[in-house]
């Protein structure tokens with residue numbers, strides 16, 4: 195009897211459900227059209243896909259990401275050139291996407307309409323695969339609590355203490371020296387890949403800043419170096435880039451984990467599909483979690499022994515490390531690990547990306563390098579042993595240094611893409627209609643991606659030479675929403691001042707010691723890749739010339 199009822203009822207039931215869903219969709223479409231009319235909106239240009247549901251575009255992005263290709267120049271720049279500074283497209287299963295490189299839209303989504311645009315489920319699905327629930331991946335009260343807890347650690351007084359940075363600089367100099375001098379002219383070094391040294395520098399300073407313990411990855415990576423100061427054996431071994439656990443090195447683990455984030459991001463709402471395809475991502479994440487767990491254990495051990503807290507530059511008192519403060523308010527050890535992991539990942543790759551691009555651009559533009567070195571030696575001298583005058587305030591006052599960093603961040607913003615999801619039906623101020631100036635209606639659930647890389651290169655915003663590295667352009671220029679390497683509004687980067695102080699400090703120290711940076715690769719067009727951050731994909735291979743004393 196049951197079977198008979200089931201089989202006869204199923205078709206009409208299915209038809210009824212499909213009809214209800216269709217009616218619901220029509221009603222929602224009508225509601226949204228009314229909303230658009232009320233707000234005087236017009237649709238932006240639409241980048242249509244050849245295959246249904248954006249299958250061809252998704253496939254193209256996954257393929258390019260797997261091949262470490264430059265999606266900025268092969269996908270986004272041609273897209274904006276063709277459709278204008280704001281356009282829509284359809285993603286997998288009909289998802290709505292909007293891409294924009296417009297300052298007015300950036301201001302709305304990050305600041306004036308902050309509540310309308312969430313970080314959304316995407317971040318936890320993609321970035322969260324590596325760093326779990328943390329300040330960056332979660333919205334709402336969890337995010338607010340995290341932000342309030344971490345903000346004091348980025349106050350000016352905290353980043354003013356650059357003694358730890360100086361120690362990491364000296365380790366980096368040891369690594370350069372270990373590479374040896376040129377056979378013919380001892381003033382020149384052998385070819386070195388500065389990108390690798392920068393990544394170790396930011397790891398060493400980041401572990402000190404957040405965990406109160408420098409993991410000495412720079413020293414540990416020097417071949418044959420058995421430096422007695424390397425105290426945290428297991429942790430240092432994992433960070434040393436020669437560990438071989440799971441067949442991985444530390445740098446490989448991070449780049450595989452970041453590639454996994456990018457793979458998931460390209461699959462968008464279907465990111466879970468990534469689990470069905472073989473990947474090194476999970477192995478890389480296990481490696482990194484083991485590393486962070488060790489750092490947390492080490493820090494806890496030191497807390498018990500009551501040493502290794504840094505000293506406040508303002509009061510001279512011992513202050514709790516970021517990790518101590520986090521552990522005191524957060525009972526869940528997984529949350530402690532994930533929040534700390536995000537901080538380390540955020541500080542390591544972004545700041546190393548800034549340094550890598552800056553030195554590649556200086557190598558490509560010797561005139562600007564000479565100007566920068568002159569500004570640095572005028573402010574800080576050439577005495578590479580007395581460094582007490584390099585404070586965060588003095589770095590800020592070194593104008594040409596600030597311009598050079600701003601210019602590197604403009605041309606190659608480490609966060610080249612920055613996404614949000616519409617929390618409700620809302621609008622963006624511009625991009626619609628035939629001349630792309632009308633407001634655009636944004637339906638709830640639409641993924642809106644700002645592309646700072648494209649916006650920072652707009653000739654109408656930065657002049658005809660927008661593609662050129664010209665630090666001088668910043669003279670008298672007011673920073674506005676056309677320049678957002680650190681984002682803006684309530685969710686802007688917390689580490690901006692810290693990053694600029696670290697990168698500025700190392701730049702000063704390197705250019706006190708070396709007066710020429712000579713590239714070995716042809717830099718006419720520098721290959722780049724974007725996973726989570728935008729990085730030069732072939733490293734920063736240069737020779738450095740020691741300045742005459």
Ligand code: HEM
Nearest residue numbers: 329330540541544545548608609680681685687688689693
């Ligand atoms: C050149 C270096 C850096 C760049 C270009 C950069 C850029 C960014 C960007 C674009 C965001 C996203 C904001 C948004 O969602 O709109 C962000 C978030 C964040 N960054 Fe940075 N960052 C840098 C360095 C750092 C450093 C060194 C730290 C920590 C020491 C840090 C900590 C954070 C945190 C905690 C967030 C999350 C903020 C939130 O969601 O409330 N960043 N950063």
